Amino acid sequence: MKYSNLIGVLAALCLIASCFLPWVYISPIQTTITGYYSGNTNYGSPGIIHTFFSAVSVILFLLPQIWAKPTNIFLLTLNFAWSIRNYLLITHCELGECPEKKAGVYAIVFFAFIMFIMALLPRVRLKD
DSSP: OTTHHHHHHHHHHHHHHHTSSOOEEETTTTEEEOSSOOTTSSOOOTHHHHHHHHHHHHHHHHOOOTTHHHHHHHHHHHHHHHHHHHHHHHSOOBTTBOOEEOHHHHHHHHHHHHHHHHHHSOOOOOOO
């Protein structure tokens, strides 16, 4: 694809931004969880890993070397798996109480998937 690298970079920046959005709201403890703030839960800060993977993938999307493309595929496979893990872990029901899902938790999975697809379709310029 002609614009796959640009779309991948934009999706990476959107993924970093979606880590700041609310992911879930847990009403019994009145806590909103984002990628960097988990309140008084034991979820930690999963947005830090998304930010690291996205920052490295932006560099790999922009590099014209051949070795950067399979490295980016591997890195974005980990990023997509991490986003699915976060979705399943943070949105699960516990003791009959289900958290209210917000837009951020859907955005991390969506943008991680878009980045992964764009890594599979790189634009590589070949010399004659």
